[in-house]
Amino acid sequence: MARSSSLAPCFLTLVLAPVLGIAAPASTPATQACSGASGTAATVPASDIDYPAINRHLLTPEATQRLIGLQAEIRKLDLSRAPEATLVRHRLLLAQAQTQAKLGMSVAAMSSLKSLPVTSPQAPEALLMLAEMEVKNGRPKAAVRWLRQMAEVFPEEPLTIQALWRAAELNYPHSRQAIALWQQAARHADQALASAQSWHARSQQPDFLDRMNSDKLSPELWRLARAALTDPAFASADAMQTEARRQLQCLTVNQDAQLRRMEKNPRLLADLNETVETLTAQLQASRSDIAQREKAFLVTAQGLKDCEARHGNCDELKDQHAAQGRELTGWRNRVQGIERKLAFLRQEEENLRVSGPSGSAGTAVASQLTSRLSSTRTFMHELLQQSLADAVQDWESLSAEAHYKLAVAQEPRVHPGVVPQK
Numbered sequence: 001m002a003r004s005s006s007l008a009p010c011f012l013t014l015v016l017a018p019v020l021g022i023a024a025p026a027s028t029p030a031t032q033a034c035s036g037a038s039g040t041a042a043t044v045p046a047s048d049i050d051y052p053a054i055n056r057h058l059l060t061p062e063a064t065q066r067l068i069g070l071q072a073e074i075r076k077l078d079l080s081r082a083p084e085a086t087l088v089r090h091r092l093l094l095a096q097a098q099t100q101a102k103l104g105m106s107v108a109a110m111s112s113l114k115s116l117p118v119t120s121p122q123a124p125e126a127l128l129m130l131a132e133m134e135v136k137n138g139r140p141k142a143a144v145r146w147l148r149q150m151a152e153v154f155p156e157e158p159l160t161i162q163a164l165w166r167a168a169e170l171n172y173p174h175s176r177q178a179i180a181l182w183q184q185a186a187r188h189a190d191q192a193l194a195s196a197q198s199w200h201a202r203s204q205q206p207d208f209l210d211r212m213n214s215d216k217l218s219p220e221l222w223r224l225a226r227a228a229l230t231d232p233a234f235a236s237a238d239a240m241q242t243e244a245r246r247q248l249q250c251l252t253v254n255q256d257a258q259l260r261r262m263e264k265n266p267r268l269l270a271d272l273n274e275t276v277e278t279l280t281a282q283l284q285a286s287r288s289d290i291a292q293r294e295k296a297f298l299v300t301a302q303g304l305k306d307c308e309a310r311h312g313n314c315d316e317l318k319d320q321h322a323a324q325g326r327e328l329t330g331w332r333n334r335v336q337g338i339e340r341k342l343a344f345l346r347q348e349e350e351n352l353r354v355s356g357p358s359g360s361a362g363t364a365v366a367s368q369l370t371s372r373l374s375s376t377r378t379f380m381h382e383l384l385q386q387s388l389a390d391a392v393q394d395w396e397s398l399s400a401e402a403h404y405k406l407a408v409a410q411e412p413r414v415h416p417g418v419v420p421q422k
Contacts (some may be wrong), residue, residue: 053069094129199221228387
């Protein structure tokens with residue numbers, strides 16, 4: 001983490017992160033029936049954002065061309081329906097302001113920065129950059145106002161400590177104001193460190209993720225673990241968690257419905273089996289009968305052909321041939337009806353056997369979904385723990401530096417150019 005008070009250009013590359021390589025359970029009668037019972041799952045609209053083009057513009061070395069490209073992408077994002085369009089637009093507005101500042105377009109750069117809402121993740125950087133531009137324009141008091149606003153709105157943002165340091169430097173001729181700002185920076189750093197340590201300790205609890213999901217997300221936790229919470233891989237794992245829970249719930253609903261059917265008719269499976277056996281026997285008999293009728297039909301057809309070749313009276317044979325054809329068609333339709341019934345009943349029988357309350361397929365799918373929940377949960381928990389551990393380390397360093405700077409301001413005899421090593 002940079003400790004300098006100057007804001008170096010930082011063009012954020014929006015690279016799509018790979019999703020977790022966790023396979024979904026295979027489709028089975030249990031999940032198929034489940035999806036029908038629970039309705040259609042909510043789907044995330046496909047993104048219409050051209051990330052490769054955005055990355056190319058962000059990495060364009062020539063500032064004028066970069067600015068033209070960024071402005072074109074911002075116009076596209078204004079029309080985008082993608083759920084992440086607003087966040088991406090805010091990132092590009094910050095990059096646009098940095099590029100405009102580099103080209104000497106200070107008024108346009110400040111306008112771009114002021115267009116970012118205070119709720120944007122880029123707002124702290126924007127406020128710090130506004131202050132630096134005010135300094136360059138010879139308005140240090142205006143810069144201090146921006147820096148103080150940043151400290152009020154984002155008390156636990158690491159950049160806030162840099163903002164307070166910068167404000168203290170700008171007020172250094174007025175020693176009381178400067179020392180007050182150094183003290184404020186030290187208090188902010190200590191409070192943020194205590195908060196980070198507290199959240200990191202909580203994250204060690206096995207039910208931390210459940211508690212975080214059950215309550216409204218704490219703004220304090222959001223600021224400390226934003227790196228994890230905004231990671232596309234974390235979002236992907238969270239979506240997998242939601243889908244796995246939905247499928248498990250659907251599977252339970254399906255099994256409960258089948259259990260109620262079994263309770264109402266304990267002989268349901270046995271009756272289905274008997275009906276299948278009866279229809280199978282009828283199908284075999286009907287097919288045998290059709291074979292005999294087809295032979296008789298062919299014999300009559302041949303006799304009719306011979307009669308017509310002799311130019312005799314064939315009316316009786318014609319009537320017989322037509323009647324046999326109608327009967328044969330009727331028997332074939334009957335066989336098709338039996339086959340459709342058999343296919344349906346066999347599918348129902350299979351569903352009851354494998355997807356019922358004690359079915360093997362239902363148990364296998366439930367096991368796969370439970371495993372999927374566990375793996376994604378572990379990943380999300382570890383990502384949050386690492387992010388909070390990094391926050392503790394960063395704030396320990398900032399707190400130590402803040403107290404040193406305060407000591408330098410209060411005791412001029414301390415050499416200002418030496419920062420004690422941890």
